[in-house]
Amino acid sequence: MGEALSVTVPGSLDGLAEAVRAADAFSRKAGVPDEVRRKLLTALDEILANVVHHGLAGSSGTIEVTLRRDGPGVVLGVSDPAGPFNPLLAPLPDTSAPLEGRRLGGLGIALVRALSDEVAYERKDGRNHLTLTWRLGS
């Protein structure tokens, strides 16, 4: 019902921070429950950090972030111009190793998948499109 956010930011850490701040402000204004707001901001940080550090890796490009209240849910969209990367196919890290042997590669993507109710990936027009959905309490 007109409750939507759309921001385009540079593919840099500054751009990441700007997108997270905008999504935080929108979520609070739109009355997204804190529990869901925290999950979606964590997921957004993971996705954007992945794009900035690995996808773009220093090359320029803009990232589009959309967020909307959609009936009984919240839908977060992220699109980036980096090479094809489908996080749904990424390997999950070992989360049971002892302290000394613990490696965190892939943990961010695992968190994105675990913290959202639905994740969809699409490669379209030379961009990665990720859509995450949270269903609000029934």
Added chain:
Amino acid sequence: MQIDERRERGVVVVAPAGRIDSTTSAALDAHLQGLGKAGDHRVVVDFSGVDYISSAGLRVMLALAKRTKEVRGALALAGLGDSVRQVFQLAGFLPLFTIEATREAAIGRVAAA
């Protein structure tokens, strides 16, 4: 990121506030590394003012745990809200840390270690 620091019973209590994510975790990391360089190896991190933590923040906590173990220091965490606790749990981090509900209890654990 705002980071509060106090000392009590020989323990340094570090309380970051707000989000611990890709853009803020470096400040927390620098703060915690500074403690180590100053010889402060008995540390409590109080999460009660933390909105949420992402894997960038987990990296900082893992590094702190490894450094603390190397120098035979002591570390405990306190005040994990539901969101922070869930991320620790999903990452398999809960068994790696001493975690207490309150700051007082965490200080007690580190002071007694």
